[in-house]
Amino acid sequence: MxxxxxxxxxxxxxxxxxxxxxxxxxxxxxxxxxxxxxxxxxxxxxxxxxxxxxxxxxxxxxxxxxxxxxxxxxxxxxxxxxxxxxxxxxxxxxxxxxxxxxxxxxxxxxxxxxxxxxxxxxxxxxxxxxxxxxxxxxxxxxxRWVGVGNKKNLEPQSTLSSSSSANGFASTNGLIKMKRTD
Structure with a gap:
């Protein structure tokens, strides 16, 4: 990926x-x-x-x-x-x-x-x-660390099941994803 x-x-x-x-x-x-x-x-x-x-x-x-x-x-x-x-x-x-x-x-x-x-x-x-x-x-x-410099990498990817939480982070099959705040 x-x-x-x-x-x-x-x-x-x-x-x-x-x-x-x-x-x-x-x-x-x-x-x-x-x-x-x-x-x-x-x-x-x-x-x-x-x-x-x-x-x-x-x-x-x-x-x-x-x-x-x-x-x-x-x-x-x-x-x-x-x-x-x-x-x-x-x-x-x-x-x-x-x-x-x-x-x-x-x-x-x-x-x-x-x-x-x-x-x-x-x-x-x-x-x-x-x-x-x-x-x-x-x-x-x-x-796995998701690159935060590329906006494309921050969007949920169709091949992965994604669930967002209220704290601003998304969990994607054990991957660490950060939600941009800017």
Whole structure:
């Protein structure tokens, strides 16, 4: 279809960053609830996490496509995702330590590496890798961006079923369409 393209890299970076940030805040809130009974459910994170999760999401996306193209089984892909996540966490933590800005320290964990990663989190990273591939990447691959510079691309196309909503957007078989306001 003319005018349709996959979501821009910066938008995918943003989505992965926000998703990771949300998951981290939720995880730390639930961890606090379970570990110390804190019912306030106040999670925490760092603004650095947006860039870390965003860039790691893009790396996982590229790696996932290559592995799926080679028909690598999901259980093996998940293990590779864990290794990539650990590499990303260790590298970003090392770089942030250079400017005294690393927001995490796993020194109190038994199986930590330089306080930057902890092997105790492997099950969480395994589940995160699988869910990211199956849910987040799967949905982002289905979305298409409709070019807004061409008025022709903004009109409903006869080959697609279209439904407008009151908020000014139109949903067309999972495609993102923006209604011009000028």
């Amino acid at each position: 003319e005018g349709l393209q996959s979501l821009p890299t910066l938008l995918r970076l943003y989505i992965y960053g926000l998703h990771g940030y949300f998951v981290e805040v939720t995880f730390t809130a639930l961890w606090d609830l379970i570990a110390v009974g804190n019912f306030r459910l106040q999670g925490c994170s760092s603004i650095w996490s947006l860039a870390i999760y965003g860039s790691c999401g893009l790396a996982l996306e590229k790696l996932s496509k290559k592995l799926r193209d080679k028909n690598v089984p999901i259980y093996f892909r998940a293990l590779i995702y864990v290794m990539l996540i650990y590499l990303w966490e260790y590298t970003s933590g090392t770089l942030l330590r250079l400017i005294s800005a690393c927001p995490w320290d796993y020194e109190e964990f038994r199986y930590n590496v330089s306080g930057l990663i902890t092997l105790e989190y492997a099950p969480f990273w395994l589940v995160t890798g699988i869910l990211t591939e199956r849910i987040i990447m799967g949905r982002l691959e289905q979305l």
